[in-house]
Amino acid sequence: METIVLKFGGSSLADNIKLNIVANKIIDFYNKQNKIIVVVSAQGKTTDGLIKEAKELSYEPDEREMDVLLSTGEQVSISKLAILLKRLGYNAISLTGWQAGIYTSNTNGEAKIEYINTERIKQELDNNNIVIVAGFQGINNQKDITTLGRGGSDTTAVAIAAAIKADHCYIFSDVDGVYSTDPNKITDAKKIEELSYDEMLDLSNEGAKVLHNRCVEIAQKYNVLIETGSTFNNNIGTQINGKIEESAVKSIVKNDNLFLITLKYENYNADMLNKLYFSLLSNDIIPTNMINNSINSFNVSFTIKSCDLGKFQELLENELGGFTSSFTNISRISLVGYGIMNNENIIRRTLEIFNMNSLDIFSMQLEECKLSIMTKEKVNNKLLEQLHHELI
Numbered sequence: 001m002e003t004i005v006l007k008f009g010g011s012s013l014a015d016n017i018k019l020n021i022v023a024n025k026i027i028d029f030y031n032k033q034n035k036i037i038v039v040v041s042a043q044g045k046t047t048d049g050l051i052k053e054a055k056e057l058s059y060e061p062d063e064r065e066m067d068v069l070l071s072t073g074e075q076v077s078i079s080k081l082a083i084l085l086k087r088l089g090y091n092a093i094s095l096t097g098w099q100a101g102i103y104t105s106n107t108n109g110e111a112k113i114e115y116i117n118t119e120r121i122k123q124e125l126d127n128n129n130i131v132i133v134a135g136f137q138g139i140n141n142q143k144d145i146t147t148l149g150r151g152g153s154d155t156t157a158v159a160i161a162a163a164i165k166a167d168h169c170y171i172f173s174d175v176d177g178v179y180s181t182d183p184n185k186i187t188d189a190k191k192i193e194e195l196s197y198d199e200m201l202d203l204s205n206e207g208a209k210v211l212h213n214r215c216v217e218i219a220q221k222y223n224v225l226i227e228t229g230s231t232f233n234n235n236i237g238t239q240i241n242g243k244i245e246e247s248a249v250k251s252i253v254k255n256d257n258l259f260l261i262t263l264k265y266e267n268y269n270a271d272m273l274n275k276l277y278f279s280l281l282s283n284d285i286i287p288t289n290m291i292n293n294s295i296n297s298f299n300v301s302f303t304i305k306s307c308d309l310g311k312f313q314e315l316l317e318n319e320l321g322g323f324t325s326s327f328t329n330i331s332r333i334s335l336v337g338y339g340i341m342n343n344e345n346i347i348r349r350t351l352e353i354f355n356m357n358s359l360d361i362f363s364m365q366l367e368e369c370k371l372s373i374m375t376k377e378k379v380n381n382k383l384l385e386q387l388h389h390e391l392i
Helices: 016-030 046-057 063-087 119-126 152-164 197-205 213-222 272-282 306-318 344-356 381-391
Strands: 003-008 035-040 092-095 102-104 113-116 130-134 137-139 145-147 168-173 194-196 226-230 238-241 251-265 288-292 298-305 324-336 361-367 370-375
Touching (some): 003 016, 035 063, 063 145, 092 119, 113 152, 119 130, 130 152, 197 238, 213 226, 251 381, 272 288, 272 306, 306 324, 324 381
Parallel strands (some): 003 035, 168 226, 194 238
Antiparallel strands (some): 251 324, 288 298, 361 370
């Protein structure tokens, strides 16, 4: 008898019809004499709706109370799924994050799982229950509810799999695996059968939405086998494991949700860059690729996420009024695959394609499993299509 963790995302649980599909998938695993732990997200766009409602009440809602509010989305999912499974004749029990023994740090909205007391989960499994756990949430040392931030349910699933030493961890969504590029942009994108943890982590960090980077980090640390697949079919998905294969480009990600910021100031002293950096961090803006382009003056460029542009403009108005600024929407194209760093042919061909398209490169980053190039402007999907055709 194997212990299996199944995770279902919000799109898989969006309505009662889809809940029935999920329930039947769970039953298929259970009927094969497996011990089953199910981790679920909130239904559909529930979390977005709760955030919107809170901001109608307060421009900056209290972070603790936001965690209490947002955690309710997953609690609705677990209770509905347990009700349905019981009606279908199967023993099931729903557990919130704290009932499942998930203890976290104290940071509201972005808490980290510190440890999981698996006693309750094991007890319910021994009673032949299908255990349904609310993802995205836990409890801190003050017994306050916390949430884990974006991708939190993925993280919950993999962390439980690691703590309970599960044989498999399946991540189900509305796509049936990881693809060589975004199939919504490039029609001949190919599904990848297998990826190493390092490759998947690079893809997640570059904006691929199949798995969150934190859950991949946990899987790598504890050697948890992840299999991604679709809730709505039985196609073979993508397996994420510790295997490393030959040098090749496996997937290409184009991230257009970036802004290139340039800040200039007439006077200059050595600590200005540090002060700017800490000012950005204190306003929850994480800058990347920060460079001072001048030796004797302050001429700094860096990138931020598109979602942080509003906060940056507010910071510019309130604290950085003396700076001359400009910002441009740009693209970051990342090629991922083990051994890219040492493959001169991949690097050369990539740069040739950029040159053919007369693209002005802002920066290039080369790592063992990744080549990332940022342009000085937003580029269309024609470049992505060319790279995919030539390199995959």
